[in-house]
Amino acid sequence: MRTSLLFRSVCLSVALLATSSLSSCLKVIKPGKQFTAYRPATMPDYAQPDNWAALPTRRDSADVVPLGSGLRDNQKNAVADVFYVHPTTFLRSESWNADLSDERLNRFTDNSTIRKQATVYNAAARIYAPRYRQATLYSFFDEKTTNGKDALELAYSDVKAAFQYYLAHYNQGRPIIIAGHSQGTFHATRLLHEFFDNDAKLRKQLVVAYLIGFKVKTDEYQAMRPCEDSTQTGCYVGWNSVETGNEYPPFAGGLATNPLTWTLDTTVVPARLNRGGVPLAFNRIDTAVVGAQVHRGLLWINVPKPIGYPRFLLPGQPQLRHSFHIADYALFYLNLRRNAVTRVQAYTAQPQRP
Template identity: 35%
Template sequence: MPLPWRTTLRKFLYIVAFLIVLAIAVLLVLRLYADELTQMALVPDVEFTEQDALADNAYQDPAMWFSRPGKGVNDPARWQPAFSEELSTRAAPEEPEDAQDTPRFAVFFIHPTSFLDNDAWNAPLDHEDSQNRARLMVRGMASAFNRASEIWVPRYRQATYGAFLTDAPEAGRALDAAYADIEQAFDFFIDSVPEDTPIVLAGHSQGGYHVVRLLTERLKGTPLMERVAVAYPVGMPISIETDLPALGLPACATAQQAGCVASWASFAEPAEPGQYLRLYNETPGIDGQSRTDTPIVCVNPLTGSLNGSADAERNLGTLVPDGDLANGELIAGAVPARCDPDTGILLIGDPPDLGQYVLPGNNYHVYDIPLFWRNLQQDVVNRVRAWQQARPS
């Protein structure tokens, strides 16, 4: 008859072995069926509900904007993070001597998806969690444009995150509904900005999607396109063959070019962009043709050039957030970047420690802008200057 402690130990070992096998099985399932499980968790299983149109004068209300002129010290897009001298691998760059001579320009920034619920296709404007997340995103992303004379960031009834994980008709209707709000906000923005002021369109993820729609549906073929100094639909894959010709602007080939489009999608190495590329390949281009295996626009934010490559020394400042994303600091020389010629993604080397929001496959989608915060801050000013030099009058 076995001793009691041996029986207890044997049972313990059985339990440990079972848990190890279970853990391996769970990891295997997650690895093999990550896309399917993600869709189950985030794609709504409810009917699409048509939204009432906003009032014609809705965006006259300052409360409909996260950022706009007049917000003062409470404007999240006007935040300026400090450099970490201790963590930076190179000396922090000094403020440019001509900072006082920054040209006037106005930015229309569209924040990324902050609504993650699966019980509705579009976020209500009074959804507290998504609005708080959006405000943090504006602070961490739109602030890279804080040298602008005006920054406008509208609130809108965004499509839920799951709308980007399915080809169900409801997903398209949710994005159409969100875009209707954006277009209305953009019209108010244009009416409010002086006619001689160049404009910059910028957005990330869902915000980048709406930037693309503004270019194709609202600006292309109109005099307004002449005022676009640069467009940044960051985090949205743009096919050079099936999408770019429809935008009305070329890709930014050099850092001195204006009137162009700059976009990228960041992955640490080893990169596993399977889901990203699958969604890209399965989605038709703007021209209706298949995007399968067509090259993706990759403008390197460290060089400002198409398909460029640069080591970490070219990185003027990565914005590293604190735990709750409410604050952060800039670290110079932290991350390199090179456009992968085979996939069109932007590779950033070894995974940097930026927080808990790295997506599967070493996808740094959430950090596309913070990774290159200071470079983007200078890039937009350089392109506005180039736009002005091309129009001396």
């Protein structure tokens, strides 16, 4: 599977076994039975608020801002919505898919990805983030059976159901941002295929899609194209952060948008254009944390000097490859936050928009 190296890095980064080999790590997170041997948890009812990690009508982890940043949550006044699909937070082996009644997992999801990624959008849009029966991490390694594929299919069925509920009960014709990271982007990419690419009416509501942390093709869609600047709407952006000088086969040839300029060109962009990263501790703003350059479907970055932006070693031949996958949002937090606001403003300024 094209993503195996990516999720190998995640396996190492979460340090399931701090001193173990990669094979030991994989063995620990591999479910012990076939997909069909497990009874999946009950499909979530998205009419129930508990099945959403974030809703704009209640207090939750999507409402916060980095400590001492001076930023503000503006969801109450926002004219647009964001439908955000979180990345993999289910790393265990007891089943192929997560159970939404697992409160420990829900807290981990809320305190990690909702807090440190979804919040980037709370200046621009109301945040809707569904909980879903996400596929376990090992699903992306499973190249010999259909178990991983089946687990991802089940996960997507929840994301699709959540989006359908959102459209029917929450959206009310408002502009939409689609956003995700990693497994979330895997599902968001498919969501755009099914709901936007062949539906001109719904496509008119699309402000932008932020498809970050997964390989997305530059010709992924028939009717939508990658964004070419910071104000274009109805388009999509994406990147995968890798240390400068390293290739990364799983994402080679995919879409790479430079979040410092929002263009696709290969110019080296200096760190002074980085408005600020937010480390995983979510406790400060680091201005000019990294520069960036588009390179063959990757976003090349220098190694950040401040701590809090983890670097991951990817085992592989002929050399080690260095991924900043977990920090894809963190490294460009303020640029992404400002761009979401800018694109919503550009969208609402167009008289032909609903």
